[in-house]
Amino acid sequence: MPDCTMMRLCPFYHGEMLREPAKGDRYRARYCNDNFAWCARYMVARVRGMEGVPSDLTPDETVRARTLMIDGGSAAG
Numbered sequence: 228m229p230d231c232t233m234m235r236l237c238p239f240y241h242g243e244m245l246r247e248p249a250k251g252d253r254y255r256a257r258y259c260n261d262n263f264a265w266c267a268r269y270m271v272a273r274v275r276g277m278e279g280v281p282s283d284l285t286p287d288e289t290v291r292a293r294t295l296m297i298d299g300g301s302a303a304g
């Protein structure tokens with residue numbers, strides 16, 4: 228699969244989100260450079276725009292992403 232189409236806009240890709248660089252590298256390899264359609268951040272960004280993606284949302288949080296896509300996260304927690 229090609230690289231994620233959100234790369235240019237996504238702060239996560241540019242390493243601005245995680246304090247653990249090795250973890251960021253794993254996420255980027257797994258999602259940004261491969262299966263971006265399964266990335267929680269990508270899912271939310273497609274519906275709400277990148278500005279609607281919480282800064283702490285990691286690519287593997289797909290359950291949380293579904294809530295954010297439905298109601299913007301207003302009902303979560």
Ligand code: SF4
Pocket residue numbers: 231232233234237239240255258259260262263266267268269272286
């Ligand atoms: S974190 Fe997700 S939305 Fe951001 S560049 Fe990677 S795959 Fe795309």
